[in-house]
Amino acid sequence: MRIGELAEATGTTTKALRFYEEAGLLPSPDRTGTGYRDYPPEIISRLAFIRRSQSAGLTLAQIRGILQIRDGGQAPCEHVQELLRARLSDLDRQIAELKELRGTVAQLQADATTLEPARCDPASVCRYL
Amino acid sequence: MRIGELAEATGTTTKALRFYEEAGLLPSPDRTGTGYRDYPPEIISRLAFIRRSQSAGLTLAQIRGILQIRDGGQAPCEHVQELLRARLSDLDRQIAELKELRGTVAQLQADATTLEPARCDPASVCRYL
DNA sequence: CTTGACCTTCCCCTGCACTGGAAGGTCCAA
DNA sequence: TTGGACCTTCCAGTGCAGGGGAAGGTCAAG
Numbered sequence: 001m002r003i004g005e006l007a008e009a010t011g012t013t014t015k016a017l018r019f020y021e022e023a024g025l026l027p028s029p030d031r032t033g034t035g036y037r038d039y040p041p042e043i044i045s046r047l048a049f050i051r052r053s054q055s056a057g058l059t060l061a062q063i064r065g066i067l068q069i070r071d072g073g074q075a076p077c078e079h080v081q082e083l084l085r086a087r088l089s090d091l092d093r094q095i096a097e098l099k100e101l102r103g104t105v106a107q108l109q110a111d112a113t114t115l116e117p118a119r120c121d122p123a124s125v126c127r128y129l
Numbered sequence: 130m131r132i133g134e135l136a137e138a139t140g141t142t143t144k145a146l147r148f149y150e151e152a153g154l155l156p157s158p159d160r161t162g163t164g165y166r167d168y169p170p171e172i173i174s175r176l177a178f179i180r181r182s183q184s185a186g187l188t189l190a191q192i193r194g195i196l197q198i199r200d201g202g203q204a205p206c207e208h209v210q211e212l213l214r215a216r217l218s219d220l221d222r223q224i225a226e227l228k229e230l231r232g233t234v235a236q237l238q239a240d241a242t243t244l245e246p247a248r249c250d251p252a253s254v255c256r257y258l
Numbered sequence: 259c260t261t262g263a264c265c266t267t268c269c270c271c272t273g274c275a276c277t278g279g280a281a282g283g284t285c286c287a288a
Numbered sequence: 289t290t291g292g293a294c295c296t297t298c299c300a301g302t303g304c305a306g307g308g309g310a311a312g313g314t315c316a317a318g
Contacts, residue, residue: 001159005148022242035153045254046254049230049254049255049258050157052258053258055233056230056233056234056237056258057230057234058258066254066255067254067258070251070254072253075249075251075255076254077241077249078132080241080255080257080258081238081242081257083239084234084237084238084241085258086236087234088231088234088235088238091172091227091230091231091234092231094227095224095228095231098220098223098227098256099224101186102217102220102221104184105149105183105185105213105216105217105220106217107212108213109210109216109217112206112209112210113210117184120204120206126195126199126204126205126206126209126238128180128202128206128209128210128213129178129181129182129185129195129209
């Protein structure tokens, strides 16, 4: 199948497909006599995997790592487990950071709506921050 | 004061100070006879404001907006209130998104540690994702 | 035979907040 | 006078995941 068909079948763009190839996530496909990329149907499930991985918040570099293990003939199970563990603790950290920031901003915002401007000092720009 | 002193006094770098000037957050300072930037001491409180704003999660573009209002002779109170409101709801949205993602990833990770590899289909790369 | 949709490679652009480094000028102490 | 620490400008790159668009080749229908 041609690149446009594949893009439509997988809900992505031809730009992204060429980019994935360049980035080592997709193998270089065969070419037709006139140089058009000619993909085998199996490539669709590979792209489905890429999309599932992305929606789990993995980066393309991490996904490439998994694919390389699989392409090397191994099962990437343990590597995937490790990535998921790391991703989870990273998410916990991010959420905690954002919650703390939310607390700070909420306080600033509360002050800003209840306190009177109270003679802002122009030199310090704004007393609400 | 020279740029290096100012950088040290405010805990930033000379690179960042020149960048802020270029980005319109700092006014162009006077120059010495040989072209060195020569900052007045008041600039320190402006930089303190920039740092406070950054730690509240505002972007440099937003901070520039506030500074421009102040430099135009107005008090930026209302604008700041609006920015904080927007920032707060944006944080709430981000936190909700991350929590949802966390739920997904936690489920994937739980499956990955409890389920046996169970004949992964190499064509779909990894059954855990 | 031409039109329009598709394909190719190529390079630059996006947002964010800087950082690194090169090439050259200046200041101060030994 | 020399050396090192400072300063200047300018250009390029970082990470992330592509997007935009130019210049040109190809395919099928009318």
